[in-house]
Amino acid sequence: MPGLAALQARLAEFAAARRWQPFHTPKNLAVALSVEASELLEIFQWLTPEQSAAVMDDAASAHRVRDEVADVLAYLLQFCEVLGVDPLAALAAKIDRNELRFPRPEADGHSPG
Amino acid sequence: MPGLAALQARLAEFAAARRWQPFHTPKNLAVALSVEASELLEIFQWLTPEQSAAVMDDAASAHRVRDEVADVLAYLLQFCEVLGVDPLAALAAKIDRNELRFPRPEADGHSPG
Amino acid sequence: MPGLAALQARLAEFAAARRWQPFHTPKNLAVALSVEASELLEIFQWLTPEQSAAVMDDAASAHRVRDEVADVLAYLLQFCEVLGVDPLAALAAKIDRNELRFPRPEADGHSPG
Amino acid sequence: MPGLAALQARLAEFAAARRWQPFHTPKNLAVALSVEASELLEIFQWLTPEQSAAVMDDAASAHRVRDEVADVLAYLLQFCEVLGVDPLAALAAKIDRNELRFPRPEADGHSPG
Numbered sequence: 300m301p302g303l304a305a306l307q308a309r310l311a312e313f314a315a316a317r318r319w320q321p322f323h324t325p326k327n328l329a330v331a332l333s334v335e336a337s338e339l340l341e342i343f344q345w346l347t348p349e350q351s352a353a354v355m356d357d358a359a360s361a362h363r364v365r366d367e368v369a370d371v372l373a374y375l376l377q378f379c380e381v382l383g384v385d386p387l388a389a390l391a392a393k394i395d396r397n398e399l400r401f402p403r404p405e406a407d408g409h410s411p412g
Numbered sequence: 413m414p415g416l417a418a419l420q421a422r423l424a425e426f427a428a429a430r431r432w433q434p435f436h437t438p439k440n441l442a443v444a445l446s447v448e449a450s451e452l453l454e455i456f457q458w459l460t461p462e463q464s465a466a467v468m469d470d471a472a473s474a475h476r477v478r479d480e481v482a483d484v485l486a487y488l489l490q491f492c493e494v495l496g497v498d499p500l501a502a503l504a505a506k507i508d509r510n511e512l513r514f515p516r517p518e519a520d521g522h523s524p525g
Numbered sequence: 526m527p528g529l530a531a532l533q534a535r536l537a538e539f540a541a542a543r544r545w546q547p548f549h550t551p552k553n554l555a556v557a558l559s560v561e562a563s564e565l566l567e568i569f570q571w572l573t574p575e576q577s578a579a580v581m582d583d584a585a586s587a588h589r590v591r592d593e594v595a596d597v598l599a600y601l602l603q604f605c606e607v608l609g610v611d612p613l614a615a616l617a618a619k620i621d622r623n624e625l626r627f628p629r630p631e632a633d634g635h636s637p638g
Numbered sequence: 639m640p641g642l643a644a645l646q647a648r649l650a651e652f653a654a655a656r657r658w659q660p661f662h663t664p665k666n667l668a669v670a671l672s673v674e675a676s677e678l679l680e681i682f683q684w685l686t687p688e689q690s691a692a693v694m695d696d697a698a699s700a701h702r703v704r705d706e707v708a709d710v711l712a713y714l715l716q717f718c719e720v721l722g723v724d725p726l727a728a729l730a731a732k733i734d735r736n737e738l739r740f741p742r743p744e745a746d747g748h749s750p751g
Contacts, residue, residue: 527726527730528641528642528726529641529642529726532726532729532730532733535733536733539733539736539737542742542743543740543742543743544743550687550690550691551682551690551691551693552682552685552687552690553687555675555678555679555681555682555690556679556682558675558678558679558710559672559675559676559678559679562668562671562672562675562676562710563672563675565668565671565672565717566668566669566671566672568668569664569665569668569669572665574663574665574666577663577664577665577668578663578664578720580664580721581721581722581723590721590723591723591728591731591732592728592732594714594717594718594723594725594728594729595725595728595729595731595732595733596732597671597675597710597714598714598725598728598729599729599732599733601707601710601711601714602729604678604707605707607691608693608694608703609694610694610703610704610707612707612708612711613640613641613642613645615704615705615707615708615711616645616707616708616711616712616715617640617645618704618708619704619705619708619709619712620645620648620649620652620708620712623652624652627656629655629656630655630656630657
């Protein structure tokens with residue numbers, strides 16, 4: 300399986316070959332990312348929490364989920380490419396900050412009450 | 413730098429230690445992903461295309477961009493985790509489909525006109 | 526209570542007095558509308574369906590809901606203003622189309638079974 | 639032309655006749671509103687600011703814009719209906735607050751410079 304960087308390079312080459320770069324401003328890619336995230340959300344729009352947990356049991360909706368996940372990741376990688384953002388480094392740094400912001404609760408035996 | 417799978421495991425461990433799993437239904441994670449993609453988009457809301465291309469020149473907005481990229485990727489990975497979706501495989505398959513859907517234009521010398 | 530048209534005029538005057546019109550392209554207003562709709566959604570992000578039905582019982586979250594509803598409506602009206610779209614006529618026409626698309630089920634006495 | 643309240647009543651009757659109320663939790667309607675706002679935004683995704691200003695010149699895209707405006711307004715009204723929010727009162731109150739938050743600039747003759 301190709302890694303994230305290989306897929307990001309493949310997306311950049313794909314867009315360049317089709318001369319899509321003028322459309323790929325950071326603003327337009329942020330719009331596209333948001334639109335694709337909404338298309339993923341649309342699948343769950345009227346589902347109960349229980350139904351949403353079973354969405355991969357149906358082949359057609361499983362395909363749709365994978366397809367929208369791919370679109371979200373594709374636009375996220377292209378957005379990062381044009382702005383020179385490293386998404387893995389950004390996420391690692393964010394988890395570090397969240398470890399401080401939401402301290403790990405103590406083990407059960409030590410919890411208050 | 414840790415890879416995507418290592419970050420995904422770290423996020424899962426983080427949520428489990430805080431007992432957040434009951435909140436992490438696929439539907440809720442799809443909502444959260446969409447909300448974070450909108451927060452990234454909000455940065456570009458009133459910018460011209462030219463201003464949007466320079467967004468990393470300002471340290472504060474560069475930090476905000478990286479922070480929102482991290483949030484989008486975090487919820488995408490957690491969404492994929494709870495549904496058993498492989499985001500890299502999904503994206504590779506989607507690029508394959510797009511290669512057929514948007515054929516590569518011929519080289520300049522052969523282009524019509 | 527002022528009607529929709531009076532509020533739309535007040536919003537247009539408000540933006541003109543602050544010279545915000547150059548920012549109010551249809552594209553930017555569509556982005557702003559989407560961002561505000563996400564901020565409304567964020568309130569419900571981690572709530573169960575039952576909790577979401579009780580959101581107005583808490584004064585702070587009720588205020589937040591009304592505030593985000595106002596923002597969504599404000600950008601929708603400003604979007605319609607700059608493009609010359611009549612939102613009430615658009616909605617009336619859409620309901621007409623939906624009456625054909627989703628026919629009214631028969632009264633109980635006639636329903637199958 | 640029917641007013642906002644008449645359209646809101648018509649939407650409520652429409653949903654009741656089709657027994658859609660169980661799906662119309664505030665959370666689901668907030669999701670649907672956000673999804674429709676994104677569908678409106680999608681129309682402008684790759685357009686320049688100038689192209690976005692001309693979107694009503696093409697009959698097909700003008701129809702699409704009106705259709706998505708109707709969907710956004712429909713879900714906003716249904717959301718307000720189930721939570722007992724008055725959207726016009728919410729917007730009037732918000733404009734009042736914004737008049738304080740963004741004071742009206744002085745007339746030209748008095749502006750600095």
